[in-house]
Amino acid sequence: MIEVENVVAGYTRDVDILRGLSLYAGKAEIVTLLGPNGCGKSTLLKTIAGYLKPREGRVMLGDKDISRFPVHEKILRHGLGFVPQTENVFTALSVRENLQVGGNALDKSACEARIRTLCEHYPVLGRKLQAPAASLSGGERQILALARALMPSPGLLLLDEPSAGLSPKTLGEVFEAIQRIRAKENVTILMVEQNAMEALRISDRAYVLSMGTVAITGEAQSLMNDEQVRELYLGGRAA
Numbered sequence: 001m002i003e004v005e006n007v008v009a010g011y012t013r014d015v016d017i018l019r020g021l022s023l024y025a026g027k028a029e030i031v032t033l034l035g036p037n038g039c040g041k042s043t044l045l046k047t048i049a050g051y052l053k054p055r056e057g058r059v060m061l062g063d064k065d066i067s068r069f070p071v072h073e074k075i076l077r078h079g080l081g082f083v084p085q086t087e088n089v090f091t092a093l094s095v096r097e098n099l100q101v102g103g104n105a106l107d108k109s110a111c112e113a114r115i116r117t118l119c120e121h122y123p124v125l126g127r128k129l130q131a132p133a134a135s136l137s138g139g140e141r142q143i144l145a146l147a148r149a150l151m152p153s154p155g156l157l158l159l160d161e162p163s164a165g166l167s168p169k170t171l172g173e174v175f176e177a178i179q180r181i182r183a184k185e186n187v188t189i190l191m192v193e194q195n196a197m198e199a200l201r202i203s204d205r206a207y208v209l210s211m212g213t214v215a216i217t218g219e220a221q222s223l224m225n226d227e228q229v230r231e232l233y234l235g236g237r238a239a
Protein backbone atom coordinates (compact mmCIF):
# COMPACT_ATOMS: atom_id res chain seq x y z
CA MET A 1 0.00 0.00 0.00
CA ILE A 2 2.65 2.56 1.04
CA GLU A 3 6.29 1.85 0.36
CA VAL A 4 9.19 4.15 1.16
CA GLU A 5 12.30 3.14 -0.77
CA ASN A 6 15.78 4.37 0.23
CA VAL A 7 14.58 7.89 0.85
CA VAL A 8 17.10 10.65 1.51
CA ALA A 9 15.56 13.99 2.55
CA GLY A 10 16.33 17.09 4.58
CA TYR A 11 15.36 20.70 5.10
CA THR A 12 18.58 22.31 3.93
CA ARG A 13 20.81 21.45 1.02
CA ASP A 14 23.75 20.13 3.03
CA VAL A 15 22.05 18.18 5.85
CA ASP A 16 20.27 14.88 5.34
CA ILE A 17 17.72 14.05 8.04
CA LEU A 18 16.43 10.86 6.40
CA ARG A 19 19.43 8.87 5.30
CA GLY A 20 18.35 6.05 3.03
CA LEU A 21 15.19 5.04 4.84
CA SER A 22 12.95 2.19 3.65
CA LEU A 23 9.70 0.86 5.08
CA TYR A 24 6.27 -0.29 4.05
CA ALA A 25 2.76 -0.62 5.40
CA GLY A 26 0.25 -2.99 3.85
CA LYS A 27 -3.48 -2.59 3.28
CA ALA A 28 -5.32 -1.91 6.58
CA GLU A 29 -2.20 -2.47 8.65
CA ILE A 30 -1.40 -0.36 11.70
CA VAL A 31 2.34 0.36 11.65
CA THR A 32 4.03 2.39 14.39
CA LEU A 33 7.21 4.45 14.09
CA LEU A 34 9.25 4.78 17.27
CA GLY A 35 12.56 6.39 18.07
CA PRO A 36 14.23 9.17 20.04
CA ASN A 37 13.48 12.88 19.67
CA GLY A 38 14.97 14.31 16.53
CA CYS A 39 15.59 10.99 14.75
CA GLY A 40 13.38 12.01 11.81
CA LYS A 41 9.93 10.54 12.53
CA SER A 42 7.97 13.71 11.72
CA THR A 43 10.29 14.41 8.80
CA LEU A 44 9.40 11.01 7.37
CA LEU A 45 5.66 11.67 7.62
CA LYS A 46 6.14 15.13 6.09
CA THR A 47 8.11 13.57 3.24
CA ILE A 48 5.41 10.97 2.58
CA ALA A 49 2.75 13.70 2.71
CA GLY A 50 4.73 15.88 0.30
CA TYR A 51 5.85 18.84 2.41
CA LEU A 52 9.41 17.76 1.69
CA LYS A 53 10.65 16.21 -1.55
CA PRO A 54 13.04 13.28 -1.33
CA ARG A 55 16.53 13.98 -2.69
CA GLU A 56 16.91 10.29 -3.45
CA GLY A 57 14.64 7.28 -3.36
CA ARG A 58 10.89 7.25 -3.84
CA VAL A 59 7.54 6.92 -2.12
CA MET A 60 5.09 4.50 -3.73
CA LEU A 61 1.37 4.59 -2.93
CA GLY A 62 -0.06 1.42 -4.41
CA ASP A 63 1.60 1.30 -7.82
CA LYS A 64 2.00 5.09 -8.13
CA ASP A 65 5.22 6.96 -7.45
CA ILE A 66 3.92 9.91 -5.39
CA SER A 67 7.36 11.29 -4.39
CA ARG A 68 6.96 14.48 -6.37
CA PHE A 69 3.23 15.15 -6.07
CA PRO A 70 2.27 18.25 -4.10
CA VAL A 71 0.47 17.76 -0.75
CA HIS A 72 -2.94 19.00 -1.86
CA GLU A 73 -2.96 16.62 -4.81
CA LYS A 74 -2.14 13.66 -2.58
CA ILE A 75 -4.93 14.60 -0.18
CA LEU A 76 -7.54 15.44 -2.82
CA ARG A 77 -6.81 12.79 -5.41
CA HIS A 78 -4.63 10.03 -4.03
CA GLY A 79 -6.31 9.11 -0.77
CA LEU A 80 -3.81 10.42 1.73
CA GLY A 81 -4.84 11.70 5.17
CA PHE A 82 -2.38 13.51 7.43
CA VAL A 83 -2.77 14.55 11.06
CA PRO A 84 0.31 16.62 11.96
CA GLN A 85 1.99 16.72 15.37
CA THR A 86 0.73 20.20 16.26
CA GLU A 87 -2.01 22.57 15.09
CA ASN A 88 -4.12 19.75 13.76
CA VAL A 89 -7.53 21.40 14.21
CA PHE A 90 -8.79 24.90 13.38
CA THR A 91 -9.56 26.22 16.85
CA ALA A 92 -11.47 29.26 15.56
CA LEU A 93 -13.93 27.01 13.70
CA SER A 94 -16.69 24.78 15.08
CA VAL A 95 -16.44 21.00 15.10
CA ARG A 96 -18.79 20.85 12.09
CA GLU A 97 -16.75 23.45 10.19
CA ASN A 98 -13.54 21.53 10.85
CA LEU A 99 -15.15 18.43 9.36
CA GLN A 100 -16.41 20.46 6.39
CA VAL A 101 -12.87 21.68 5.72
CA GLY A 102 -11.73 18.05 5.73
CA GLY A 103 -14.49 17.24 3.26
CA ASN A 104 -14.09 20.16 0.93
CA ALA A 105 -13.32 17.91 -2.03
CA LEU A 106 -16.73 16.23 -1.56
CA ASP A 107 -20.00 17.63 -2.84
CA LYS A 108 -22.30 19.10 -0.22
CA SER A 109 -24.58 16.12 0.31
CA ALA A 110 -21.69 13.62 0.38
CA CYS A 111 -19.94 15.86 2.89
CA GLU A 112 -23.02 16.01 5.16
CA ALA A 113 -23.52 12.23 4.89
CA ARG A 114 -19.89 11.65 5.81
CA ILE A 115 -20.21 13.97 8.82
CA ARG A 116 -23.24 11.96 9.98
CA THR A 117 -21.35 8.66 9.60
CA LEU A 118 -18.30 9.91 11.50
CA CYS A 119 -20.51 11.32 14.26
CA GLU A 120 -22.09 7.87 14.63
CA HIS A 121 -18.63 6.33 14.99
CA TYR A 122 -17.44 9.09 17.34
CA PRO A 123 -20.50 10.23 19.31
CA VAL A 124 -18.50 12.84 21.20
CA LEU A 125 -18.24 14.81 17.95
CA GLY A 126 -21.97 14.52 17.33
CA ARG A 127 -22.70 15.97 20.75
CA LYS A 128 -20.41 18.93 20.13
CA LEU A 129 -20.93 19.65 16.44
CA GLN A 130 -21.72 23.34 16.97
CA ALA A 131 -19.07 23.91 19.65
CA PRO A 132 -15.88 25.77 18.78
CA ALA A 133 -12.96 23.34 18.43
CA ALA A 134 -11.11 25.53 20.95
CA SER A 135 -13.54 24.34 23.64
CA LEU A 136 -12.72 20.62 23.20
CA SER A 137 -10.58 18.65 25.62
CA GLY A 138 -7.22 17.33 24.40
CA GLY A 139 -8.62 13.87 23.65
CA GLU A 140 -11.71 15.25 21.90
CA ARG A 141 -9.49 17.47 19.82
CA GLN A 142 -7.40 14.49 18.67
CA ILE A 143 -10.56 12.61 17.73
CA LEU A 144 -11.72 15.64 15.75
CA ALA A 145 -8.34 15.80 14.00
CA LEU A 146 -8.66 12.09 13.11
CA ALA A 147 -12.22 12.53 11.87
CA ARG A 148 -11.28 15.60 9.81
CA ALA A 149 -8.53 13.62 8.08
CA LEU A 150 -11.01 10.75 7.50
CA MET A 151 -13.61 12.94 5.78
CA PRO A 152 -12.45 12.10 2.22
CA SER A 153 -12.14 8.37 3.12
CA PRO A 154 -8.37 8.13 2.63
CA GLY A 155 -6.63 4.80 1.98
CA LEU A 156 -3.62 5.88 4.02
CA LEU A 157 -3.67 7.83 7.26
CA LEU A 158 -0.47 9.39 8.65
CA LEU A 159 -0.70 10.24 12.36
CA ASP A 160 2.02 12.19 14.15
CA GLU A 161 1.86 11.49 17.89
CA PRO A 162 -1.92 11.23 18.24
CA SER A 163 -1.63 10.64 21.99
CA ALA A 164 0.80 13.49 22.78
CA GLY A 165 -0.03 15.33 25.97
CA LEU A 166 -3.02 13.15 26.90
CA SER A 167 -3.75 11.57 30.27
CA PRO A 168 -3.45 7.76 30.46
CA LYS A 169 -7.24 7.36 30.31
CA THR A 170 -7.74 9.74 27.39
CA LEU A 171 -4.80 8.19 25.60
CA GLY A 172 -6.58 4.83 25.80
CA GLU A 173 -9.66 6.39 24.21
CA VAL A 174 -7.66 7.83 21.32
CA PHE A 175 -5.92 4.50 20.65
CA GLU A 176 -9.30 2.80 20.77
CA ALA A 177 -10.58 5.32 18.21
CA ILE A 178 -7.59 4.49 15.99
CA GLN A 179 -8.36 0.78 16.21
CA ARG A 180 -11.96 1.46 15.28
CA ILE A 181 -10.84 3.53 12.30
CA ARG A 182 -8.90 0.60 10.94
CA ALA A 183 -11.78 -1.79 11.50
CA LYS A 184 -14.48 0.46 10.03
CA GLU A 185 -12.61 2.29 7.28
CA ASN A 186 -10.20 -0.42 6.17
CA VAL A 187 -7.45 2.20 6.04
CA THR A 188 -3.69 1.76 6.35
CA ILE A 189 -2.37 3.66 9.39
CA LEU A 190 1.23 4.80 9.76
CA MET A 191 1.61 6.37 13.17
CA VAL A 192 4.46 8.04 15.07
CA GLU A 193 4.21 7.52 18.82
CA GLN A 194 6.17 8.21 22.00
CA ASN A 195 3.83 6.09 24.12
CA ALA A 196 5.53 3.06 22.67
CA MET A 197 4.00 0.21 24.66
CA GLU A 198 0.44 1.48 24.26
CA ALA A 199 0.97 2.08 20.55
CA LEU A 200 2.48 -1.37 20.01
CA ARG A 201 -0.54 -2.97 21.66
CA ILE A 202 -2.78 -1.79 18.80
CA SER A 203 -0.17 -2.18 16.03
CA ASP A 204 0.63 -5.01 13.66
CA ARG A 205 4.25 -4.04 13.08
CA ALA A 206 6.68 -1.31 14.05
CA TYR A 207 9.89 0.39 12.97
CA VAL A 208 12.38 1.85 15.41
CA LEU A 209 14.24 4.72 13.73
CA SER A 210 17.65 5.99 14.69
CA MET A 211 19.37 8.96 13.05
CA GLY A 212 17.29 8.86 9.92
CA THR A 213 17.34 5.14 9.18
CA VAL A 214 15.57 2.02 10.40
CA ALA A 215 17.40 0.50 13.37
CA ILE A 216 14.96 -2.31 14.18
CA THR A 217 11.75 -3.62 12.69
CA GLY A 218 9.41 -6.47 13.46
CA GLU A 219 5.98 -7.60 14.57
CA ALA A 220 4.65 -5.32 17.30
CA GLN A 221 4.16 -8.24 19.65
CA SER A 222 7.73 -9.48 19.31
CA LEU A 223 9.19 -5.98 19.77
CA MET A 224 7.17 -5.59 22.97
CA ASN A 225 8.64 -8.82 24.28
CA ASP A 226 12.21 -8.15 23.17
CA GLU A 227 14.32 -7.36 26.22
CA GLN A 228 16.91 -5.34 24.31
CA VAL A 229 14.34 -3.26 22.45
CA ARG A 230 12.58 -2.51 25.70
CA GLU A 231 15.76 -1.43 27.45
CA LEU A 232 17.02 0.71 24.60
CA TYR A 233 13.92 2.19 23.07
CA LEU A 234 10.79 1.57 25.06
CA GLY A 235 11.77 3.00 28.41
CA GLY A 236 12.37 -0.18 30.37
CA ARG A 237 10.20 -3.13 31.30
CA ALA A 238 6.76 -3.99 30.00
CA ALA A 239 3.87 -2.92 32.19
Ligand SMILES: Nc1ncnc2c1ncn2[C@@H]1O[C@H](COP(=O)(O)OP(=O)(O)OP(=O)(O)O)[C@@H](O)[C@H]1O
Pocket residue numbers: 011012017035036037038039040041042043044
Ligand atom coordinates in the same frame (compact mmCIF):
# COMPACT_ATOMS: atom_id res chain seq x y z
N1 LIG B 1 11.46 22.81 9.57
C1 LIG B 1 12.68 22.37 9.86
N2 LIG B 1 13.79 23.02 9.40
C2 LIG B 1 15.04 22.55 9.67
N3 LIG B 1 15.31 21.46 10.42
C3 LIG B 1 14.25 20.79 10.91
C4 LIG B 1 12.89 21.20 10.66
N4 LIG B 1 12.05 20.33 11.28
C5 LIG B 1 12.85 19.42 11.88
N5 LIG B 1 14.16 19.69 11.66
C6 LIG B 1 15.30 18.89 12.15
O1 LIG B 1 15.20 17.56 11.63
C7 LIG B 1 15.60 16.62 12.62
C8 LIG B 1 14.50 15.60 12.77
O2 LIG B 1 13.32 16.25 13.26
P1 LIG B 1 11.92 15.53 13.36
O3 LIG B 1 10.90 16.58 13.68
O4 LIG B 1 11.71 14.69 12.15
O5 LIG B 1 12.16 14.56 14.61
P2 LIG B 1 11.18 13.60 15.36
O6 LIG B 1 11.78 12.24 15.31
O7 LIG B 1 9.79 13.78 14.88
O8 LIG B 1 11.32 14.14 16.86
P3 LIG B 1 10.23 14.34 18.03
O9 LIG B 1 10.11 13.00 18.68
O10 LIG B 1 10.89 15.33 18.94
O11 LIG B 1 8.95 14.85 17.44
C9 LIG B 1 15.90 17.41 13.88
O12 LIG B 1 17.29 17.55 13.96
C10 LIG B 1 15.24 18.75 13.65
O13 LIG B 1 15.95 19.77 14.26
Ligand SMILES: [Mg+2]
Pocket residue numbers: 041042043085160
Ligand atom coordinates in the same frame (compact mmCIF):
# COMPACT_ATOMS: atom_id res chain seq x y z
MG1 LIG C 1 8.08 14.58 15.68
